[in-house]
Amino acid sequence: MAVNLSYRLIYFFLFLVxxxxxxxxxxxxxxxxxENKNWFYYQGEPLYAEYDSFFFARLALDxxxxxxKSGEVxxxxxxxxxxxxxxxxxxxxPTYSLSGSLISFLFHILSxxxxxxxxxxxxxxxxxxxxxxxxxxxxxMKKLNLPWAGLIGSVTAISAPMYLGRTGIMRLxxxxxxxxxxxLISFLFxxxxxxxxxxxxxxxISLASIGLILYQLWYAHPNLNFVLIVTxxxxxxxxxxxxxxxxxxxxLSLKRxxxxxxIILILPQAWYIYHGPYHxxxxxxxxxxxxxxxxxxxxxxxxxxxIFMSISELxxxxxxxxxxxxxxxxxxxxxxxxxxxxxxxxxFRNLIFLLPFxxxxxxxxxxxxxxxxxxxxxxxxxxxxxxxLLFGRIFPALGRIFPALDIFKEKSKQELVSTLIGIIVFISxxxxxxxxxxxxxxxxxxxxxxxxxVWIKEKTPKDSVIWTWWDYGYAFQLYARRAVFHDGGSQxxxxxxxxxxxxxxxxxxxxxxxxxxxxxxxxxxxxxIMRKENATAKEILQRIQRGEFDKSLPNPVYWVFTExxxxxxxWIHYFGxxxxxxxxxxxxxxxxxxxxxxxxxxxxxxxxxxxxxxxNIGVIRVKDQxxxxxxxxxxxxxxxxxxxxLPQGYTLAFVRVGNQTGLFIAEPPSDSSLFFQMFxxxxxxxxxxxxxxxxxxxxxIYKVKSK
Numbered sequence: 001m002a003v004n005l006s007y008r009l010i011y012f013f014l015f016l017v018x019x020x021x022x023x024x025x026x027x028x029x030x031x032x033x034x035e036n037k038n039w040f041y042y043q044g045e046p047l048y049a050e051y052d053s054f055f056f057a058r059l060a061l062d063x064x065x066x067x068x069k070s071g072e073v074x075x076x077x078x079x080x081x082x083x084x085x086x087x088x089x090x091x092x093x094p095t096y097s098l099s100g101s102l103i104s105f106l107f108h109i110l111s112x113x114x115x116x117x118x119x120x121x122x123x124x125x126x127x128x129x130x131x132x133x134x135x136x137x138x139x140x141m142k143k144l145n146l147p148w149a150g151l152i153g154s155v156t157a158i159s160a161p162m163y164l165g166r167t168g169i170m171r172l173x174x175x176x177x178x179x180x181x182x183x184l185i186s187f188l189f190x191x192x193x194x195x196x197x198x199x200x201x202x203x204x205i206s207l208a209s210i211g212l213i214l215y216q217l218w219y220a221h222p223n224l225n226f227v228l229i230v231t232x233x234x235x236x237x238x239x240x241x242x243x244x245x246x247x248x249x250x251x252l253s254l255k256r257x258x259x260x261x262x263i264i265l266i267l268p269q270a271w272y273i274y275h276g277p278y279h280x281x282x283x284x285x286x287x288x289x290x291x292x293x294x295x296x297x298x299x300x301x302x303x304x305x306x307i308f309m310s311i312s313e314l315x316x317x318x319x320x321x322x323x324x325x326x327x328x329x330x331x332x333x334x335x336x337x338x339x340x341x342x343x344x345x346x347x348f349r350n351l352i353f354l355l356p357f358x359x360x361x362x363x364x365x366x367x368x369x370x371x372x373x374x375x376x377x378x379x380x381x382x383x384x385x386x387x388x389l390l391f392g393r394i395f396p397a398l399g400r401i402f403p404a405l406d407i408f409k410e411k412s413k414q415e416l417v418s419t420l421i422g423i424i425v426f427i428s429x430x431x432x433x434x435x436x437x438x439x440x441x442x443x444x445x446x447x448x449x450x451x452x453x454v455w456i457k458e459k460t461p462k463d464s465v466i467w468t469w470w471d472y473g474y475a476f477q478l479y480a481r482r483a484v485f486h487d488g489g490s491q492x493x494x495x496x497x498x499x500x501x502x503x504x505x506x507x508x509x510x511x512x513x514x515x516x517x518x519x520x521x522x523x524x525x526x527x528x529i530m531r532k533e534n535a536t537a538k539e540i541l542q543r544i545q546r547g548e549f550d551k552s553l554p555n556p557v558y559w560v561f562t563e564x565x566x567x568x569x570x571w572i573h574y575f576g577x578x579x580x581x582x583x584x585x586x587x588x589x590x591x592x593x594x595x596x597x598x599x600x601x602x603x604x605x606x607x608x609x610x611x612x613x614x615x616n617i618g619v620i621r622v623k624d625q626x627x628x629x630x631x632x633x634x635x636x637x638x639x640x641x642x643x644x645x646l647p648q649g650y651t652l653a654f655v656r657v658g659n660q661t662g663l664f665i666a667e668p669p670s671d672s673s674l675f676f677q678m679f680x681x682x683x684x685x686x687x688x689x690x691x692x693x694x695x696x697x698x699x700x701i702y703k704v705k706s707k
Contacts, residue, residue, distance in 0.1 A: 022158035026127035047443035053172035054474035059104035100220030130167035136183040148422040149384035156380030159433040162372035168441025186353035226276025303537035325372035329432035339382025452699035453479035504576025508685035538580040561679035589667035618645030
């Protein structure tokens with residue numbers, strides 16, 4: 001008894017180590033935030049480190065202001081389809097929904113109760129919430145008498161690179177509980193089936209039902225709740241399925257109490273669960289078998305470029321890239337993955353509730369990096385399970401054959417050796433995962449840009465709309481409190497192509513006509529025109545360019561250029577220059593290298609392969625190549641000077657801000673794009689635009705002329 005108690009104390013002590021480690025690797029970033037307080041905070045509030053965090057923080061603010069009303073159109077998103085014309089034909093307008101908004105509601109309530117702002121609460125609570133998955137994971141395995149699987153699975157779960165990257169400081173997002181809920185509900189199911197009394201069963205099934213409701217309100221994926229319920233049904237009818245396999249005769253029967261259990265579990269889910277089977281079908285078809293059946297809208301917009309190709313988390317990984325997204329040691333990753341399969345094979349009935357999520361994790365090897373966080377716990381479970389398997393089952397069995405393994409014949413010696421080896425594997429995993437400390441959760445937006453967004457809030461009419469790239473769409477909704485044309489949840493429509501086209505074109509008239517078309521028609525109007533007139537994407541663009549849809553702007557529109565768009569311009573230009581015949585675009589190239597003056601009018605740029613720019617003769621030397629310079633611009637105190645060298649070549653812009661000068665190099669045709677002209681050079685046509693705010697390079701804002 002005393003020995004068993006000692007082992008239990010070891011397990012619980014190591015579990016505390018797991019929790020401490022998970023919190024430490026996240027809060028280790030605090031010192032960096034304090035060192036960069038001027039950039040990482042705005043007026044005392046920490047800034048969010050993930051794009052979707054702006055969205056959830058904005059919903060919390062909408063709740064505070066009484067704007068959030070479930071079922072109603074979200075007035076900040078996807079203008080103009082979120083106005084009255086969005087109700088005609090297809091409805092492309094995003095709406096407020098209770099499902100998926102529990103995170104915002106939780107932080108709104110906590111903010112009201114504590115008097116703390118949502119951002120400050122996120123700073124301290126998200127790292128703590130992130131380790132919550134360790135609790136159901138550890139106690140699930142401990143209940144199966146597999147504590148080492150639970151301990152090592154918890155370590156890999158909370159410190160996996162992909163999970164850590166989604167649950168660090170200031171990452172207010174679903175992911176913080178997206179592993180916790182399925183493991184918790186599965187643990188409640190396990191307790192239900194292992195309980196001996198009806199009273200206990202009623203308790204566990206009621207808690208599981210509540211957990212499913214909260215999971216839906218948290219993540220809004222009814223397909224995941226549906227598969228959890230299916231696993232419960234399989235476990236409930238397990239013996240009867242076994243009889244069917246033996247006798248080939250199916251006779252399902254339910255006791256009265258079983259019926260009550262099912263009512264408690266399923267009836268409260270009736271408001272959403274009917275969506276589950278269809279969503280599951282779509283997910284399996286698309287993610288597993290890569291079968292994509294386009295909808296009527298997809299077919300209608302099929303000629304427009306696929307925006308998904310530019311989103312990094314959707315890119316497929318090689319086998320080793322997938323392993324590296326889970327653990328920092330390839331060896332432990334492979335061994336753990338192997339162990340996970342063995343774990344499920346030998347413990348299938350007890351782990352059936354977790355099987356769907358192991359399947360989701362395996363999608364990392366098929367469909368992309370976003371699923372790696374689901375794979376991480378199972379790699380750790382597999383690694384820990386091998387300790388139990390080898391020293392608790394295999395070696396004792398071999399002891400009957402090989403005298404050298406006699407030590408494993410005695411239960412006490414088995415536990416001693418298993419504990420020693422378990423501690424070694426646990427420490428090895430901690431050591432491997434300690435690289436997580438080097439990951440830094442930093443803001444996606446810095447205080448100077450937030451200040452400029454607040455300027456928009458204070459200096460523009462309330463019905464103004466922001467025309468910019470989608471990445472900061474949620475941030476503008478939060479800080480500027482203005483509607484946007486697209487954002488991180490609505491970036492895959494033709495609207496993104498039209499915005500990219502406006503930035504990539506060199507014709508300000510075309511850019512204005514594009515702005516006018518999107519502002520007046522939106523995607524709702526575009527769909528109606530294309531369907532009614534059987535028009536192609538190419539024909540629509542040509543008609544926009546001819547001015548056939550020319551209308552005054554119904555709301556004030558502001559073009560907003562931000563510093564981050566320089567790095568994103570490659571994809572922006574690709575989509576904006578998309579050739580509908582060739583089905584491809586041309587990547588744009590605008591570089592902002594760090595350079596130094598090595599002699600009069602001669603500049604060296606180390607991060608451009610030590611390129612040497614000779615302004616005397618107008619060339620760029622890169623290794624054995626010589627690239628001509630076409631134009632050189634000098635922008636100083638809003639004064640633009642231009643020198644031309646050759647008929648063709650690269651364009652250089654020396655932009656002076658304060659006492660610093662930055663160099664921008666544009667490759668044709670990027671140098672003629674409105675993005676380069678209006679953002680870098682601040683050159684624009686006053687017939688169509690008015691420069692209203694210039695804080696280059698952080699933000700440059702133009703008001704679009706209404707007519």
